[in-house]
Amino acid sequence: MKYKRKISKKLEFYKKVSSISALYAGASKQKFDETVNQSLKIIGDFVKADRVYIFNYDFEAGVCNNTYEYCSTGISAEIDNLQGIEVSLIPEWVDAHRNNVPLYITDVSKMAPDDNVRVILDPQGVKSLIVIPLIDEEDLYGFIGFDSVKKKRVYTSFEQGVLAEYAEILISTLKRHDLEDKLEKEKNKTDFILEATNIGSWEWNLETNKIKINDVWATMLGYRKEDFKDADINVWKNLINKDDFKKSEKKYNSITGKNEDFYEIEYRLRHKNGHDIWIQNLGRVIEWRNEKPFIMTGVHIDITDSKKKEIELRSIHKAVEASPVIIGITNPEGVVQYVNPDFIRTTGYAAKEILGKKFNILKSGIHDDNFYKKIYETINKGDTWKGEFCNKKKNGTLYWEKEIISPVMDDNQKIVSIVAIKTDITTEKEANEKLDKRRIELEQFVDEKIKEIVDSQKASIIAFAKLTESRDFDTGQHVERVQHLSKALAIKLKDNPKYQSVITPNFIDDIFFSSSLHDLGKIKILDKILLKPGKLTIEEFDEIKKHVTYGSEILFEMVRNYPQSSMFIMGAKIAKYHHEKYDGSGYNEGLSGDEIPLEARIVALVDVYDALRSRRSYKEVFNHKKTVEIISESKGTHFDPDVFDAFLEINEQFEIIYDSLA
Secondary structure: OHHHHHHHHHHHHHHHHHHHHHHHHHOOHHHHHHHHHHHHHHHHHHHOOOEEEEEEEEOOOOEEEEEEEEEOOOOOOOHHHOOOEEHHHOHHHHHHHHOOOOEEEOOHHHOOOOOHHHHHHHHHOOOEEEEEEEEEOOEEEEEEEEEEOOOOOOOOHHHHHHHHHHHHHHHHHHHHHHHHHHHHHHHHHHHHHHHHHOEEEEEEEOOOOEEEEOHHHHHOOOOOHHHHOOOEHHHHHHHEOHHHHHHHHHHHHHHHHHOOOEEEEEEEEEOOOOOEEEEEEEEEEEEEEOOEEEEEEEEEEEOHHHHHHHHHHHHHHHHHHHOOOEEEEEOOOOEEEEEOHHHHHHHOOOHHHHOOOEHHHHEOOOOOHHHHHHHHHHHHOOOOEEEEEEEEOOOOOEEEEEEEEEEEEOOOOOEEEEEEEEEEOHHHHHHHHHHHHHHHHHHHHHHHHHHHHHHHHHHHHHHHHHHHHHHOHHHOOHHHHHHHHHHHHHHHHOOOHHHOOOOOHHHHHHHHHHHHHOOHHHHHOOHHHHOOOOOOOHHHHHHHHOHHHHHHHHHHHHHHHOOOOHHHHHHHHHHHHOOOOOOOOOOOOOOOHHHOOHHHHHHHHHHHHHHHHOOEOOEOOOOHHHHHHHHHOOEOOOEOHHHHHHHHHOHHHHHHHHHHOO
């Protein structure tokens, strides 16, 4: 009875093996994962394993990963928890698999508590397990394992044989899929190379005259491969340019007559649209019969573009030869390889006298070694040098050239040659020297006249400033201090990258003079208001505020008469906007932030600083320290933060300027 059960069990196993084999045999690559999972269920149910799984080894990454898993009813899945296990943690495990030795653990609890394998198994609740390596000769793919979770399990020798048999089926399938993947990759690689390089292939049976071609051969000529089904050599003969056919036939005859097996030729084939394309044909005899070529194969490469470039190069060469400018080409070391006819006409040297030498034969002695060194440094960096220098002809005459020297680089950015294009500018340079001399004389004359005008404008500004000061004698040297303080603040503010392009030397010079006009409008305010010793009424203060309008009107009138005067233009802006505040609460326009001209933002802070430190009938005098504290409270409200920061950095300089002019 026991023997019959064994026979029945084996028969059942063979049925399972047969069904698993059938599954794998009929499985497509796309359904491989599904097939593996089905087979794991079949074998797992057959041996009554609680959990069946497959791991793969990734020795490059140094890890193993659970790739497939089947769990019986009530058993938790662990596949997500078993990814990226470092193989260095289980060296004995890996070594056994490399040697194709199964691992059989009947009782996990008897393993050492610090055993890395047990540390991995305990969280899964594994009580017993058997693991079979998936190895083919020396290629270790991974392993298949069977866990017992509900209770300890002892596998019979038959069951172990079942698992080993299943592992053989699985490794055979994995190997087959591996091979299919490699073949597919090789095919894709070959197809890609042919497509990427646009190479057409052909094969010619010289006995039957039948030809075989690939898709690229056909599409190169505007056809499809199907258009040449069952084609023979006459197809090619009908497509080849008649003038090129004789040349090609002669090449072919040289092979058949001399038993050569390779030939190369260029000819034109007619495209479907009617135009010719240039083909480079490389052919080889791959089979001979009775000392005659039997099978030839080869490739077609479309060289139409390179032929066009060849024609273009011929045209360029012709243009260079006929060019009215001097052209020379050297190798990277400066040895002359080519000069055009104009070089010969200009320098008096024959081509044979300069080829193979260096252009330093033309040195005039006018330029020092450092001049030429800089030229070579520019070229060696891969840049183009442009400039003028003096050379000497064969007869000793000096002449001037305007020259462009450019390096020609290869794909690796290495200089392969140097091209120099030169124009004889001797006559032009002599004329320019005369013009330059006259231009300098005229510029000096104009500069003198401009200086006279600027000095006149500065005198006018100073007169305006004195007029303003005379109306408000209580301010003392206020105007002069504002000038020097504004200039100092502008110079410091220039350190801020935001203003480096705005605050130029002209800006600094203009603000020194223009700032003196900030209160010019006060000359139109009545003395009883301007010079009132007591507190002003609201109406009186409103009248005082109009001085910004009065001043800007006067100065804008000056701008109309002197539209190019940057000092009057700046003065008008300062006069109009120096009482605007950064937060928009100033007068009279209510401008804010960068809407207020920079020069007005500078003078606004300077004006307040000087006012706080000066004696007025309506206020006490503040010392420098107290003045800085008061101004600090208005950063970002009354004053531009950038302007304030610059002021704070040089506030001690402000104190010195004020005290020296007090």
